[in-house]
Amino acid sequence: MSSADGTGPQRITDEARPRPRVLVTGATGYIGGRLIPALLAAGLPVRAMARHADRLDGRPWRDDVEVVEADVQDRDSLEQALTGVDVAYYLIHMMGGGRSFADRDRAGAQAFAAAAERAGVRRIVYLGGIHPENETLSTHMASRQEVGEILLAGAVPTVVLRAAVILGSGSASFEVMRYLAERLPVMVAPRWISNRIQPIAVRDVLHYLVGAALLEGEHNRTLDIAGPDVLTYAELLQAYARAAGLRRRRIQPVPVLTPRLASHWIGLVTPVPTGIAQPLVESLIHESVASDDSVRGLIPDPDGGLTGVDRAIELALTRIRNLDVETAWHSASPAGAPSAPLAEDPDWSGGITRGDTRSRHVDASPATLWSVIEGIGGKNGWYSWRLGWVARGLMDRLVGGPGLRRGRRHPHRLTVGEALDWWRVERLEPGRLLRLRAEMRVPGRAWLELRVESADDGGAVLHQRAVYHPRGLLGDLYWWAVWPFHGIVFGGMQRNIARAAETAAARGGTSSVS
Structure with a gap:
């Protein structure tokens, strides 16, 4: 669009656009x-x-x-x-x-x-x-x-x-x-x-x-x-x-x-x-x-x-x-998602996210460690504080959640989208990564990720990460109310998964969760 004398502003067009430096x-x-x-x-x-x-x-x-x-x-x-x-x-x-x-x-x-x-x-x-x-x-x-x-x-x-x-x-x-x-x-x-x-x-x-x-x-x-x-x-x-x-x-x-x-x-x-x-x-x-x-x-x-x-x-x-746990919880494609946070954004940007992250060396092969991870849940249990896990499941059922009653479909294999107690398998890379999305009743959204990495000595490294995005003030209060138990629940889970894999490696096979 231009003025009558031809000197006014011009609208850019798709043809012959200049490519300035x-x-x-x-x-x-x-x-x-x-x-x-x-x-x-x-x-x-x-x-x-x-x-x-x-x-x-x-x-x-x-x-x-x-x-x-x-x-x-x-x-x-x-x-x-x-x-x-x-x-x-x-x-x-x-x-x-x-x-x-x-x-x-x-x-x-x-x-x-x-x-x-x-x-x-x-x-x-x-x-x-x-x-x-x-x-x-x-x-x-x-x-x-x-x-x-x-x-x-x-x-x-x-x-x-x-x-x-x-x-x-x-x-x-x-x-x-x-x-x-x-x-x-x-x-x-x-x-x-x-x-x-x-x-x-x-x-x-x-x-x-x-x-x-x-x-x-x-x-x-x-x-x-x-x-x-x-x-x-x-x-x-x-x-x-x-x-x-x-x-x-x-x-x-x-x-x-x-x-x-x-x-x-x-x-x-x-x-x-x-x-x-x-x-x-x-x-x-x-x-x-x-x-x-x-x-x-x-x-x-x-x-x-x-x-x-x-x-x-x-x-x-x-x-x-659309959480991407491959790199970081706050990662996003710069070109495709400018509305989402980038890794270089200030620490205070991107909303409230709480988490518990742990890594541990395991004296077992990555394949043995993975077999233990893929067998988690259902009758096999969660390698964690059993009484606390059962109590949380009962509380969830009382407020209309699934609790632990759904179990798992197969004792040793998982597929994306299937239910696993109060979790849903959101992402699965066999031998490498299991990400679960919580479907329990909580004031927010929660994920649990277990990732296997090869170690230089032939063993494996278990990376465990729990992430919680609270919804409103109640969600934040919930996180801090359960925070004192994280060491028991998440620390015990990682420790017992590692021990189960090491025991299985010593026996030359795999192990069920206790």
């Missing part, structure tokens, strides 16, 4: 770490910039990009990073440290704009925040606005994309919402919890960021990007509760809870650091609703349209619903 600053950050695989998927050559290049080691895309070590406060390193680049993404937002983050944000943006001009960069893309016009902004939002204005005033044409709350596991604003909804069935909140916001799924943010690099012509302007739903923050908390299977949260707004007090409260009841929570909470005093949708005339909507709030939250919960 791009630089991504903030490559170790939340958006940067997800944007890089999206750019690669679009066929763009990528240079990733980080202050410490070794922090990018181990990323699945590390060998597909050029990595440069640079700092926006270091003119020489910054110019070298920008040399030969067509489009530069400025995804740096400074918080914490000596000088105020607003001062450092300002200095960083000025240095980047000047270095980009000297290096001949054709376009800068910056991700800022949606805010109302003609209002006194919080320090956090005012700084983000100032950075956008500095870049727009520079010699290099800049596209400033402004977003409200970004919905995706690992996003600081999403994590604050997640922990509040999960841990507080009743909460006292500031009055501005009734302010309207227009959240956007992280997958749609990435779509617009990639599209900004592919725009034809010169553009020096601000574009609001937002999802299809406008709702209050309180309604967003309720939407999360629905998606997570929680009861409706009871929220009581009060006039006396200032942003500073609210941020300290969030720091107390969630693992999100107060230094991160405070600027985010301060930003909620403003409504964050897109003022126009002109971006849709420049960058086509994603295939299937923009992602609604309910679907975006469901995608962010993929970590729990």
Whole structure:
């Protein structure tokens, strides 16, 4: 789409798209770490910039990009990073440290704009925040606005994309919402919890960021990007509760809870650091609703349209619903699941997950150890505290669960999908891995994994892992109530499985569970 004189903005098309060379600053950050695989998927050559290049080691895309070590406060390193680049993404937002983050944000943006001009960069893309016009902004939002204005005033044409709350596991604003909804069935909140916001799924943010690099012509302007739903923050908390299977949260707004007090409260009841929570909470005093949708005339909507709030939250919960225990409980495909957490996300992101992990060397062959593992449950028992196991089974039956009555179908062999007492075989790799999903009545979701690994001395290593994702405050309280018994239950299980395998090896065969 263009203006009548032909000089207006042009919509990108599928034909003859340019393939500019791009630089991504903030490559170790939340958006940067997800944007890089999206750019690669679009066929763009990528240079990733980080202050410490070794922090990018181990990323699945590390060998597909050029990595440069640079700092926006270091003119020489910054110019070298920008040399030969067509489009530069400025995804740096400074918080914490000596000088105020607003001062450092300002200095960083000025240095980047000047270095980009000297290096001949054709376009800068910056991700800022949606805010109302003609209002006194919080320090956090005012700084983000100032950075956008500095870049727009520079010699290099800049596209400033402004977003409200970004919905995706690992996003600081999403994590604050997640922990509040999960841990507080009743909460006292500031009055501005009734302010309207227009959240956007992280997958749609990435779509617009990639599209900004592919725009034809010169553009020096601000574009609001937002999802299809406008709702209050309180309604967003309720939407999360629905998606997570929680009861409706009871929220009581009060006039006396200032942003500073609210941020300290969030720091107390969630693992999100107060230094991160405070600027985010301060930003909620403003409504964050897109003022126009002109971006849709420049960058086509994603295939299937923009992602609604309910679907975006469901995608962010993929970590729990499609657990990948091969690598880590928080692992996800960067290109295929940007809404899920990545290994490099902060420790406080990804929701609450409790666990008990143990490893033990076993003086038996991997095959012998596996035969014992595959025979677990039913009449064979669970190699653990028998009285406690039976008592837990009876309690489960009293509340309508399966207890231990289902047993197992075959005394020595298992198949994926079959019941095993109060468990369900979720994954089975013969000789290597057994993963069970709990179907007992608990306020959350639980898994038990037993994995066999060959040892250098001809023996085996037994890796045992119990993982629990609590549902709400009751789920967390349940975990801590049973935690004192974990050493007896899980420690005894691993110890007795190992002994059974060693006994079987000494006899030259396999053994039943006692």
